[in-house]
Amino acid sequence: MGNQRGPATFLQRLQNRFYAIPAVVQWWAGHFVRRARSSPDGPISFTRLTKPLAACSVALITTGGVHLTSQPPFDMHDPDGDASAREIPGDVALSELTITHDYYNHSSADRDLNVIFPLDHFRELAQRGVLGRVARRHFGLMGHIEGVHLRRLQEQTAPDIAAKLRADGVDFAFLTPA
Amino acid sequence: MGLIAREIEAAGIPTVAISLAQELTASVGVPRAVFVKWPLGHPLGEANASAQQYTLIYDALHLLLTATEPGVIAEPGYRWRRQEYTEPEWSKLR
Numbered sequence: 001m002g003n004q005r006g007p008a009t010f011l012q013r014l015q016n017r018f019y020a021i022p023a024v025v026q027w028w029a030g031h032f033v034r035r036a037r038s039s040p041d042g043p044i045s046f047t048r049l050t051k052p053l054a055a056c057s058v059a060l061i062t063t064g065g066v067h068l069t070s071q072p073p074f075d076m077h078d079p080d081g082d083a084s085a086r087e088i089p090g091d092v093a094l095s096e097l098t099i100t101h102d103y104y105n106h107s108s109a110d111r112d113l114n115v116i117f118p119l120d121h122f123r124e125l126a127q128r129g130v131l132g133r134v135a136r137r138h139f140g141l142m143g144h145i146e147g148v149h150l151r152r153l154q155e156q157t158a159p160d161i162a163a164k165l166r167a168d169g170v171d172f173a174f175l176t177p178a
Numbered sequence: 179m180g181l182i183a184r185e186i187e188a189a190g191i192p193t194v195a196i197s198l199a200q201e202l203t204a205s206v207g208v209p210r211a212v213f214v215k216w217p218l219g220h221p222l223g224e225a226n227a228s229a230q231q232y233t234l235i236y237d238a239l240h241l242l243l244t245a246t247e248p249g250v251i252a253e254p255g256y257r258w259r260r261q262e263y264t265e266p267e268w269s270k271l272r
Contacts, residue, residue, distance in 0.1 A: 016218075019218050020217040020218050020219065021217065022198075022215045022216055022217055022258075025198055025199055025215075025217070025218050026199065026200065026201065026215065028199070029199030029200065029201040029202035029203075030201045032199075032201075032202055033201045033202055033204075033205040043248070044184060044187070044207045044208070044209055044248035044249050045184060045187040045188040045209065045248065046187065046209055046247065046248035047187050047190050047191060047192045047209075048192060049192050049242060049243065053239060053242075053243070053271060061179075061182060061186075063179045063182070064219070064221075104218045104219045105217075105218070105219050106219050107219075108219060108220055108224060108225040109219060109220075109225070111225040111226070112225035112226050114222060114228070114231055115219070115220055115221070115222055115223065115224070115225055115231070116219065116220075116221055116222065118222055118231060118235060121228070121231060121232060121235055122235075125235070125268070128268065130239075130268045130271065141182070143179060150181075153181060153182070154181050154185070157182075158181055158182045158184075158185035158186070159185055159189070161182065161185070161186065162185050162186045162188070162189035162191065163189070165186060165189070165191050166189055166190070166191065170191055171191070171192070172191060172192040172193065172194065172242060173183070173186050173191060173192075173193045173194075174193075174194055174195075174235075174238060175179050175182065175183050175193060175194070175195035175196070176179075176195070176196050176221040176222065177179045177195070177196065177197065177198055177199070177221055178218060178219060
């Protein structure tokens, strides 16, 4: 992958190593929840699959900061994050993708993008007939979104992605975090 | 990620997510998630560990087929490097 940026500072790298420890992640998640900033109200929607997997079109969505090297990177200067999304074509070579995301250690995903964005694996499953096909478009976002950007994600970016998935005839979406 | 899953599901498209932070996923309320207590940045496992990566994909697809109510978080309990991963039997999914 070209155009790689490492974490911005020594402190950021140190922090990313700390947050790579699973017990620390669980503690952080609990702390985040107790501050109760992101829980939407209302019941969780639930839609059942209506076709066998072998007839389904699947779209991948990741909040791990994945985008095409030719697209603008996510904004790492705004402390509240970047709520925009990047469209990733279904026939892209993984070598055309990169990760911009300073808030986690993505060295494993830099070596093998399937760790976070397993498009190769899903194409393989489609070829083997386990799944129907991979969708025309997939989506890369950045997690770590707060403040005003959270509202933009909820009111603009996410509904826009949902509308594109519907337009593309996607039967289900597979989501991966950072 | 949870907010996006909820929005897509509300538009009539089923979703399944991988979670590395159980309490957060439970709090946001994701329609379906497979939780693994693994390092951040590794939702499907280690680099070039395709059996491990495919195992998580299998578990997610299995949950997609079998979940009967929203908010379910499956917890297969894989022990990161202390677990032996084998290529899933995909025929069992059909």
